[in-house]
Amino acid sequence: MFLWRIMKDDRGGQILLALLALSIVLVPILNSLPPDSALYLPTYTVTLIGKYLTLALLAVAVDLVWGYLGILTLGHGAFFALGGYAMGMYLMRQIGDRGVYGNPELPDFMVFLNWQELPWFWQGFDQFWFAAIMVMLAPGVLAFVFGALAFRSRVSGVYLSIITQALTFALMLAFYRNEMGFGGNNGLTDFKDLLGFSLQSDSTRIGLFIASALALAFAYLLCRYLMQSRLGRVCVAVRDAESRARFMGYRVENVKLWIFTISAMIAGVAGALYVPQVGIINPNEFSPLNSIEVVVWVAVGGRATLYGAVVGALVINYAKSYFTAELPDIWLFALGGLFVLVTLLLPRGITGLLRPKEAV
């Protein structure tokens, strides 16, 4: 069977998928228990886990290009944010005339800016299917154009990392501007409902959690499918000896372009699922620091395993929630320290402790 073929050599992935399936069943049940029950899972926690899963999805996207293909992307937050904005635009249009200004057509911030009509690039976002396409298309097109320029010019290594940082930084500055038409530094917020379901209701939040878990599982299988194929082995070949792969007849730039674009689209989906769960998207999501943080998650979890990226994202974000609540001052130091420790002591990440030593 197809699924068995792609998953049979991936213990970590099997466990991950099993846990995701289990959570999809258990979370709604635990949430429906009476609040005084010991096992009761508050909706707040459900949404928190749902949010972590979308970040894990972003980490999987980064592992695909960094772990397997060796492209140290420090700009994947941009694709995540674009997906988030596409979803945010749909959610804004869903508000309709329930905004503060009660304008049926224009979102509040446009009324505030005295705009008379909806800009052309907001057209269509009242339709969910259109927004859903844009969630993948916008990051995909950006990644494709960026990749076509960078990979064909054979920009690689540190230089590529720097221009990915520049990309997300430039987008952040652009999205801060009110004239861009994306709500400036306030971003998009005050969402009311999604596909007609109120975002405040427990069932919608459970639904978003399940959607996040499914998206992670589906993306995991997709990445696994890509990476266990011959294409995946070519990726590893490119990562370890790029010019050798070229002399063998492989068009390295095309391999990179495909994988990079797919990865950006996955990141876009992650952003789109993240936004309704946190209730806001603003230009800070483009912050270069965010993209760097994702790379740290992947490094801590273990590169080139996919499930390591998930583990890293979950562990660090859980730690982040804890630290920023209890000891907000030392979070960044803890993160930096963890990164240094893992790089020095556990080059294969924390999941590397559980894997048998590979002879390399």
Added chain:
Amino acid sequence: MSLQSTMAEVLDRDHVFSFMAPQSAANLNVEKNVLLYLEGISVSFDGFKAINDLNLYINDGELRCIIGPNGAGKTTMMDIITGKTRPDSGAAWFGQTINLLDMDEPAIAQAGIGRKFQKPTVFEYLTVFENLELAMAGDRAVLRILGARISGEQRDRLDEVIDLIGLKELPQMRAGSLSHGQKQWLEIGMLLMQQPRLLLVDEPVAGMTHQEMDRTAELLTSLAGKHSVVVVEHDMDFVRSLAGKDRTVTVLHQGSVLAEGRMEQVQNNRKVVEVYLGE
């Protein structure tokens, strides 16, 4: 390719991207029985002429040994043939019809020129089997390699080559864990899988024992005929055993051909003795 020209291409409406265009180069034509032409090739690095008006012709099916002291430009010559380095002037043709100077590395490789590097380069993280699998001749388009499966015929060929390069016991071993000599052999095996018309082999016996050297010589000679083979080597004993009595040997010195002929003639050439053999 500069960022600027790429930008111009992306912005050009009618531009057909190379990854969309069919990638069939002109067909190889060896009517004149010559497989490789290098004519008047020169290249300099920061003013230093690494290759200086080099002329070299390789016949179809020939096994050619190229010797020359360190820094003579042997590796640079291979870099030019395989598209890694652009010469400042000159012409390089593969058969009558294929202009190598118009092509990049993957196109040249797909046209049928394979290369073994001086320092063995295998994909260390992949297994012996996977290294050979990737080298195997076939369509290299992204979607094709995504769906690629090994056919029965291909598996036989893979097993045959693994046997030939003496790694029968180790197909699942990571290439990174092989010894230096085994990596050399694996890389030769990868060339065999690629089935190029022209094999460029840069110092294949470095780090090999005498016994391994003999086997390598045997293998390379057996390839001649069906493929053309160009071997660059330092080790004179090895070249002697490869060239035998009647193969051509070319001596390279300071980026151009110093002498060419049978091993015997070359060895007795005064100029050659001066710069190389008499060292």
